[in-house]
Amino acid sequence: xxxxxxxxxxxxxxxxxxxxxxxxxxxxxxxxxxxxxxxxxxxxxxxxxxxxxxxxxxxxxxxxxxx
Numbered sequence: 001x002x003x004x005x006x007x008x009x010x011x012x013x014x015x016x017x018x019x020x021x022x023x024x025x026x027x028x029x030x031x032x033x034x035x036x037x038x039x040x041x042x043x044x045x046x047x048x049x050x051x052x053x054x055x056x057x058x059x060x061x062x063x064x065x066x067x
Contacts, residue, residue: 014040015049 009023021028028039037053047061 012041013043013045013048016040016051 003024003026005023007023008025012022014022014028019028021031025039025041032039032053036055038055038058040048040053042058043053043061047057050057
């Protein structure tokens with residue numbers, strides 16, 4: 001499967017402007033997992049803007065959702 005970088009960029013919610021991984025989802029996920037984080041696209045905009053992309057923050061945001 002070929003990476004659809006330009007299409008991915010249209011859906012990328014990352015607000016970190018100097019990011020060189022925008023649109024390169026595999027690189028982005030690998031990068032964030034190295035730091036025990038999740039990428040911006042899994043967080044709501046108000047949380048993503050805080051740059052707290054920790055697993056703990058993810059659980060705090062989504063942990064109490066009804067299934």
